[in-house]
Amino acid sequence: MAAVSPPSSTSWPDAAARTGAEASASRKLNLGCGTDIRPGWVNLDRAPLPGVDVVHDLDRLPLPFDDQQFDHVCAKDVLEHVDYPRLLREIHRILRVGGTLYVQVPHFTSVDNYIDPTHRQRFSIRTFDFFVGAGARSYYFDFSFAAIGERRLTFFRGPLLWDYLLEPVVNLHFKLQKYYELTFLSRLFPAQNIALTLVK
Numbered sequence: 001m002a003a004v005s006p007p008s009s010t011s012w013p014d015a016a017a018r019t020g021a022e023a024s025a026s027r028k029l030n031l032g033c034g035t036d037i038r039p040g041w042v043n044l045d046r047a048p049l050p051g052v053d054v055v056h057d058l059d060r061l062p063l064p065f066d067d068q069q070f071d072h073v074c075a076k077d078v079l080e081h082v083d084y085p086r087l088l089r090e091i092h093r094i095l096r097v098g099g100t101l102y103v104q105v106p107h108f109t110s111v112d113n114y115i116d117p118t119h120r121q122r123f124s125i126r127t128f129d130f131f132v133g134a135g136a137r138s139y140y141f142d143f144s145f146a147a148i149g150e151r152r153l154t155f156f157r158g159p160l161l162w163d164y165l166l167e168p169v170v171n172l173h174f175k176l177q178k179y180y181e182l183t184f185l186s187r188l189f190p191a192q193n194i195a196l197t198l199v200k
């Protein structure tokens, strides 16, 4: 089962030294990279920030990549900004069979949903089941991933004790994650993010 840790991040010291050919030779794509520039990855953002290899609006499809071009795609803190079902279809197209998509999005109880005025979407731990073959409503879409790897709810690491206690317990099993969302627990103890891996 694919691990759910985000790909490692380091700053890109010399963005100007990176050619377009080097960028397109990479098999890893960092979507909506912002300032999280990853060496060895194709870093894409709408904003022409230092280190961005491909400047592109993710609501403008198709993406400028070939079918099955990538082994890994990272979509960390970006799907909430865009029309993400259409984008997932494109990510599915450009991933090789067996390739992985790492996703991090705000949980629907997170205050982060409301702080950023450019957030357009809300997510449950169950949202991505719609994009997997065995999902009950996967017939909504004309593409599907093979599986969801490990999925986690994460909590703010603030001064509150329960943030530290709840995370390992809730993530013991998918049934506990669903129970958390369906009950008062999620309203009393809001989560921060959902992190998961989709496997093509």
Ligand SMILES: C[S@@+](CC[C@H](N)C(=O)[O-])C[C@H]1O[C@@H](n2cnc3c(N)ncnc32)[C@H](O)[C@@H]1O
Residues within 6 Å of the ligand: 031, 032, 033, 034, 035, 036, 044, 045, 046, 047, 056, 057, 058, 059, 075, 076, 077, 078, 081, 082
């Ligand atoms: C919250 S930041 C996350 C940055 C980075 N992934 C990280 O985890 O630090 C969201 C990024 O998505 C980019 N973004 C938002 N809407 C976009 C769009 N339609 N097309 C491309 N990038 C977009 C923003 O420019 C911003 O850099």
